[in-house]
């Protein structure tokens with residue numbers, strides 16, 4: 001059998017791992033050393049050499065993007081496509097198991113997935129029911145508590161209710177579980193926990209999957225948490241071989257209960273594990289790799305790995321000290337546009353990585369202003385935008401009337417005369433009778449009960465609308481179903497009334513949703529027969545941006561450092577390296593958490609193949625607050641010889657003689673350059689210092705702090721500022 005395509009593109013250590021005899025194996029190696037490559041080749045090897053069938057494989061990773069890539073690579077090596085391979089994320093695969101075995105899992109067939117915003121609403125509602133003070137019991141804290149308990153495999157009844165604090169939390173948790181059950185919804189953490197419980201309670205099912213999944217492969221193993229480890233241990237039975245790859249230096253989910261100790265635990269639980277190491281890095285230039293190695297060397301308690309490259313030194317790391325976050329975004333976008341134009345890079349070769357989701361907005365605005373296509377992974381995803389969530393809530397309710405979170409979201413969107421008081425009446429009725437809001441509404445409409453006639457009529461019309469929509473769209477294609485829904489619910493007309501640009505955006509997003517539904521291809525896993533609508537809704541809840549508008553277009557990639565794990569890009573911009581932001585202010589006090597932040601920086605740096613550009617802003621407006629920041633300690637921890645500082649300047653273009661658009665009149669434009677922090681003179685306001693600038697061309701505005709007149713924004717083209 002010719003397996004040269006599996007073996008030739010590998011170095012000796014990688015070959016050893018791919019062709020290892022059957023049995024458990026752990027590949028422990030640093031970033032970019034080919035762990036993921038080895039794992040995909042191993043999967044193909046098992047089928048082609050060891051006689052496994054694709055049906056025997058279970059391959060797990062952490063992000064949708066990584067899972068999609070892994071699936072593609074394995075299918076390519078096996079010469080199959082859209083095969084229904086069990087390759088996916090922990091959550092995605094759990095979802096699949098629950099869909100297949102909803103009865104055993106004790107779920108309604110059309111169960112829906114609750115995302116974290118819906119979850120927060122639900123927790124909030126429960127707190128109101130229990131009359132808990134939000135100031136004493138912050139909603140997010142309770143939500144975090146519930147998820148953490150689930151990640152640890154604990155139900156409300158497992159908690160120690162003797163302790164008053166835990167007891168109170170446990171009460172909320174219990175009520176929350178009850179509400180989810182009656183609504184027929186599951187949250188993300190529940191997907192895992194429910195699967196584990198289902199397998200534990202149904203040994204025949206467990207036996208079936210254990211016999212089936214003879215080969216279990218896990219990427220990024222260092223980030224597994226308690227419940228994921230449990231899940232793996234269940235599915236990989238005594239007859240199965242487990243092949244895991246990981247890097248302790250890239251463990252970045254400790255805050256969410258991931259335990260790097262699972263690497264050690266694995267070696268104990270799975271005796272005779274062969275441990276293999278890879279030491280050659282194929283991803284990055286020597287400069288980038290040296291910087292990463294130097295940084296991570298500061299951490300203690302490392303398992304210790306060597307990493308070297310035959311690659312070239314490459315370019316130095318560029319460092320840009322931005323005046324503020326706008327200036328930072330401008331620098332990044334101008335640089336990347338130049339790279340695309342001059343170096344012929346594809347936009348998708350370029351990634352902008354940041355510590356927290358909130359940072360994406362400034363970059364998005366700068367990219368939009370210059371019409372550079374981009375795509376945000378994770379964070380505020382297409383499917384999380386308000387208008388999209390409204391539309392999806394209608395669809396969810398059509399699929400499952402008991403989905404109270406969906407009902408609450410749209411019962412009065414667009415306004416239809418169902419006020420807060422009516423909704424409150426519904427809530428009370430639902431709570432008292434332990435039924436869903438829908439059932440409560442039907443009851444009130446049918447039997448009367450405390451609703452004024454007008455409210456009753458409005459409610460009845462709403463119920464009939466949903467029932468009618470569900471009946472009329474049965475059997476229709478997804479896009480048709482959405483089209484009908486958007487029209488009949490009045491959602492589209494409601495947005496159309498408002499002529500603003502934002503409303504226009506929203507309408508376009510709704511159109512995009514129809515397109516996404518049209519392009520949506522269901523996984524053709526014959527086993528998991530799902531209604532197309534249910535499948536699409538699950539996809540929307542689970543896939544981070546995969547169905548996002550224009551996903552197929554060549555666009556710049558934006559994501560948090562956490563979502564960048566396992567990926568690589570020729571060019572990486574690492575933005576916002578400021579003390580307090582990165583490392584995050586919550587982490588600097590605790591050495592353990594600081595080390596996790598450093599690992600995150602290591603992950604960020606090692607995503608870059610050829611060029612790494614780091615930036616920070618000396619002033620940043622985030623969460624509505626202005627902060628002055630100093631450069632992150634992680635910048636100081638890089639070898640200075642590898643870092644090149646970029647000079648800070650920006651240019652403002654004056655109005656063109658004929659008033660032509662930007663670009664056309666460039667030759668006649670008067671170009672004035674002001675450095676941030678430069679002293680200038682204004683005819684009326686006197687002397688001041690340049691603080692900020694916004695926009696380009698004739699619309700550029702400049703912010704100056706005048707000695708006597710205070711801080712002002714001026715249109716640069718007309719301000720006639722003079723440098724002094």
Ligand SMILES: Nc1ncnc2c1ncn2[C@@H]1O[C@H](COP(=O)(O)OP(=O)(O)OP(=O)(O)O)[C@@H](O)[C@H]1O
Pocket residue numbers: 009010011014029030031032033034035036037038247250281282283565566567568606
């Ligand atoms: N033997 C090899 N020859 C050439 N290129 C290789 C070889 N092994 C891996 N690569 C390439 O090196 C890059 C990094 O590989 P891969 O993504 O598998 O590393 P990794 O160890 O999984 O990294 P991470 O820790 O970041 O997940 C990829 O572009 C891969 O194709």
Ligand SMILES: [Mg+2]
Pocket residue numbers: 035036037219566
């Ligand atoms: Mg990898």
